[in-house]
Amino acid sequence: MEKDLWWKKGIRFECQGSGKCCVSHDGYGFVYMTKEDRIRMAKALQLTTSEFTRQYCKKTDGYFHLIDGENGECMFLKQKRCQIYEGRPTQCRTWPFWPEVMDAKTWNQDVAKFCPGVGKGHLWTAQEIQQEIDAQLASENSEP
């Protein structure tokens, strides 16, 4: 991963609670749901997995994702707070360390300008960042 060495000294990131990453923007639309995500979120809402899936998910191109809320906002976002934070999907847990944004250009042009948490708080080591990237990749490749 030669081109990714720009983050080898780590990146500061701490969620500032803006809720911006919970609203569809540019090419980043759906909140995709792995099977584990659906099981975990269903438990958090005290539903069976199939009840949760029927009520809150839709399938597009073979992949489950949350049904969009109003104005592109996630339906679990209320007053800039995730109402299901402990059970939130992998995609939300691994933000902003998604494989597709970890090249310097995309990071600086898209992520750093968009997310107020970038550059603040905890210094994520390269190892920690790689773990998040790997978790996100695994979720993208997991069974729907």
Ligand code: SF4
């Ligand atoms: S599940 Fe929670 S963290 Fe994920 S997009 Fe929805 S409100 Fe945001």
